[in-house]
Amino acid sequence: MTCVVSGGAPSAVFQNPIPPRTCGGCTGCCTVMAVGSIGKPAGTPCVHACHEGCAIYERRPAQCKSDFYCLWMRDTEGLIGEEHRPDRVGLVLTDDSRSPDGRPTLVAREIHPGAADRSKGRHLIEFLRQFVRVTIVPARSEPVVMTVEGRGLTR
Numbered sequence: 001m002t003c004v005v006s007g008g009a010p011s012a013v014f015q016n017p018i019p020p021r022t023c024g025g026c027t028g029c030c031t032v033m034a035v036g037s038i039g040k041p042a043g044t045p046c047v048h049a050c051h052e053g054c055a056i057y058e059r060r061p062a063q064c065k066s067d068f069y070c071l072w073m074r075d076t077e078g079l080i081g082e083e084h085r086p087d088r089v090g091l092v093l094t095d096d097s098r099s100p101d102g103r104p105t106l107v108a109r110e111i112h113p114g115a116a117d118r119s120k121g122r123h124l125i126e127f128l129r130q131f132v133r134v135t136i137v138p139a140r141s142e143p144v145v146m147t148v149e150g151r152g153l154t155r
């Protein structure tokens, strides 16, 4: 099995600037990521997310136009299978973090509470932990209700 990390740093598997995959029906990062300009907190579904993706796609915030690709999209080797597309496993994987000792760390952000504990998520994290440290960011247990005006109300 190909190793996810090479020489202590994420390998070329996740370095491809042109993702081999497309998001398809996934809107995972529209839940886990914060979008400051519309007051969307991290870990809360965006009010503009819809079945087709983004309901305001043409006028979406600049931050949403940036080239964000989760690790599933950037996986050139198919290490993370189709069944682990973020919306299917409930986890968005990124490599945007380093632990205090400088070791590369993958971050698994839960889209739904408990996703990291369900069998699919748990198996994926166990697999990755053979090669690299994985930090889990739990989904909010108390979701913030985001209004269109961008004010968050904790339920």
Ligand code: SF4
Pocket (backbone or CB within 6 Å): 022, 023, 026, 027, 028, 029, 030, 068, 069, 070, 071, 072, 073, 086, 087, 092
């Ligand atoms: S989490 Fe990944 S696959 Fe899902 S919408 Fe975001 S970039 Fe695309």
Ligand code: SF4
Pocket (backbone or CB within 6 Å): 029, 030, 031, 035, 046, 047, 048, 049, 050, 053, 054, 055, 056, 057, 060, 061, 064
């Ligand atoms: S504005 Fe659109 S692209 Fe941006 S987080 Fe919301 S649904 Fe996603």
